[in-house]
Amino acid sequence: MAQQLALDILEEETGTQSPSEVDLAVSVLRAAGGDPLVAIRSLLADADFLRDQLFIASSLMSKGIGRGWKPQYERVS
Template identity: 65%
Template structure:
C-alpha cells in the first residue's frame, strides 16, 4: 500500500484574513513530485480507501445510531 498523501501547506497561508489562498491542486501535484498523473492516481486511491471505510462504518453502525442516515458512496 502506498504512503498516505501528505500536503505541505504553510500555516501562515491559512490564517484568517490572509490575502493568499491555498491552491490545493498545486499542493497535491507538488506532494507527488510534480507529476500530475501520479497526483490523480493518489487521489483515486484515497477516494477508494475512503469509500471502503464508509462501507465498513455503514455495516457496523445501526440505523438507531445514525438516526436513519445512510451513506452515499458517490457525489450527486
C-alpha cells in the same frame, strides 16, 4: 502499499495561510513531485480507501445511531 500524499499547505514566508487561500490542487501536485499521473493515482487510491471505510462504518453502525442517515458513496452534484 502506496504511500499517502503529505500536503504542504503552509505558506513558506510566515508559516501560516488561511484555508481559503490554499490551492489544494497545487499542493497535491507538489506532494506528487510534480507528476500529474502520480497525483491522480494517489487521489483515486485515497478515494477508494475512503469509500471502503465508509462502507465498513455504515455496515457496523446501527440505524438508530445514525437517526436514519445513510451514506452516499458517490458525490451528487
